Amino acid sequence: MSSIQLTGLGGCQEVGRSSFLLDFGEKVLFDNGVKLTPKETEYPLPVETNLDGIVISHAHLDHSGNLPHLFVESDFMCYMTPPTLDIAKILWYDTLKISGYEGIDLDWSETEIKKTEKFTFPVHYRKPVDITKNSTLEFFDAGHIIGSAMSKVSFQDKSFLYTGDFKKDETRLFKGADLDVGNVDYVMMESTYGDRNHSSRKDIEKLFVEEVQNTIDKGGWALVPAFAVGRSQEVIDILKEYRVNAPIYLDGMGQKAARVMLSYHKYLKNHKFLKKALEDVIWIRGNQMRKKALKQPSVIVTTAGMLQGGPVHHYLKTVHSDPNSSILLTGYQVETTPGRKLMETKRIDIDGSEYTVKAKVEKFDFSAHASQQEMLDSLKKWSPSKVFLVHGDKDVMPVFKGRIEEDLGISTHILKQGEKTKL
Ligand SMILES: [Zn+2]
Numbered sequence: 001m002s003s004i005q006l007t008g009l010g011g012c013q014e015v016g017r018s019s020f021l022l023d024f025g026e027k028v029l030f031d032n033g034v035k036l037t038p039k040e041t042e043y044p045l046p047v048e049t050n051l052d053g054i055v056i057s058h059a060h061l062d063h064s065g066n067l068p069h070l071f072v073e074s075d076f077m078c079y080m081t082p083p084t085l086d087i088a089k090i091l092w093y094d095t096l097k098i099s100g101y102e103g104i105d106l107d108w109s110e111t112e113i114k115k116t117e118k119f120t121f122p123v124h125y126r127k128p129v130d131i132t133k134n135s136t137l138e139f140f141d142a143g144h145i146i147g148s149a150m151s152k153v154s155f156q157d158k159s160f161l162y163t164g165d166f167k168k169d170e171t172r173l174f175k176g177a178d179l180d181v182g183n184v185d186y187v188m189m190e191s192t193y194g195d196r197n198h199s200s201r202k203d204i205e206k207l208f209v210e211e212v213q214n215t216i217d218k219g220g221w222a223l224v225p226a227f228a229v230g231r232s233q234e235v236i237d238i239l240k241e242y243r244v245n246a247p248i249y250l251d252g253m254g255q256k257a258a259r260v261m262l263s264y265h266k267y268l269k270n271h272k273f274l275k276k277a278l279e280d281v282i283w284i285r286g287n288q289m290r291k292k293a294l295k296q297p298s299v300i301v302t303t304a305g306m307l308q309g310g311p312v313h314h315y316l317k318t319v320h321s322d323p324n325s326s327i328l329l330t331g332y333q334v335e336t337t338p339g340r341k342l343m344e345t346k347r348i349d350i351d352g353s354e355y356t357v358k359a360k361v362e363k364f365d366f367s368a369h370a371s372q373q374e375m376l377d378s379l380k381k382w383s384p385s386k387v388f389l390v391h392g393d394k395d396v397m398p399v400f401k402g403r404i405e406e407d408l409g410i411s412t413h414i415l416k417q418g419e420k421t422k423l
């Protein structure tokens with residue numbers, strides 16, 4: 001058999017700009033994302049070869065954000081689930097809008113988004129498709145966000161599984177990853193939480209709801225910054241499940257994402273409940289409604305999850321100085337973001353001035369990524385002959401590699417940026 005090679009183009013010893021090239025005589029690219037930092041956007045290394053196909057694991061920009069760029073000069077067939085395409089389109093158009101405001105010169109435009117769409121072949125979970133002459137792709141539910149997929153590519157007599165971002169355990173919105181993927185020889189796995197475990201989801205939900213209700217009972221506002229895709233809707237679902245007694249508002253890009261999510265019944269654990277929950281809350285349109293939401297104690301779920309722009313700033317102006325209110329962070333806060341600064345220093349910038357926040361600040365670990373134990377359990381089930389680790393911090397990955405090798409005895413390689421390695 002000819003040799004098989006894997007090249008790391010981005011998302012190696014880092015979280016962001018994921019992109020990996022698998023070459024088994026035919027060339028398949030997994031993901032093509034960007035890394036957004038407050039200062040700049042970082043891109044994966046260029047693809048310097050003709051591709052036979054592109055597989056996109058899920059819509060998050062660190063996996064899909066650079067895809068339209070690949071269509072500036074070439075056409076490739078792309079494979080992703082239908083919700084991934086719909087959510088990615090929202091994010092790509094938003095990227096165009098933001099780059100317009102900030103005067104950033106992207107080399108792609110609406111034309112490339114349309115081209116990407118045209119060349120995308122929709123693939124559903126557990127429906128194998130031939131993507132090149134000699135290979136087959138099968139998607140399995142990754143349990144991370146709507147439409148997220150683990151991608152199994154089979155070629156010659158081998159098979160390669162790329163987990164993308166995945167969550168094995170159940171959450172309010174998703175059943176958890178579908179681990180019944182059959183035989184796999186190689187696994188390329190994310191390792192975001194390779195060095196730690198999460199508290200039980202139920203415990204986190206309870207603590208969160210308690211904090212919200214306490215705030216309301218004190219007469220304050222519970223301001224909940226949340227990511228647009230997944231977290232905003234999950235938080236609403238939780239607030240309704242636990243019957244929080246207060247007006248609940250949904251603001252920001254989470255509204256658009258919610259519409260897409262609700263159009264895909266089969267991709268959600270409990271479509272009916274989520275639909276009812278989202279219909280029961282008040283969708284904010286415009287500043288008049290924002291003012292009204294602050295007239296009485298209320299819960300406001302809004303973007304941006306790390307306070308980088310978005311309508312959350314409108315509310316922060318009022319909420320930050322109220323000791324009876326709370327700001328409840330619901331996701332990972334990347335270093336150097338305003339959310340991280342708030343979490344660590346209780347300070348925040350509003351309209352050019354810095355304030356010490358009087359409202360309570362709390363963070364809840366609603367992760368959509370597998371914990372170390374979830375990942376080890378998954379690998380144990382799959383029992384591949386080799387593991388490649390990607391999508392993790394430099395300090396975290398060796399810890400996880402150690403655990404895989406010690407506990408499971410599976411040879412594990414940390415893929416490096418620009419490295420081409422034989423399988
Ligand atoms: Zn993701």
Ligand SMILES: [Zn+2]
Binds near residue numbers: 391
């Ligand atoms: Zn990711």
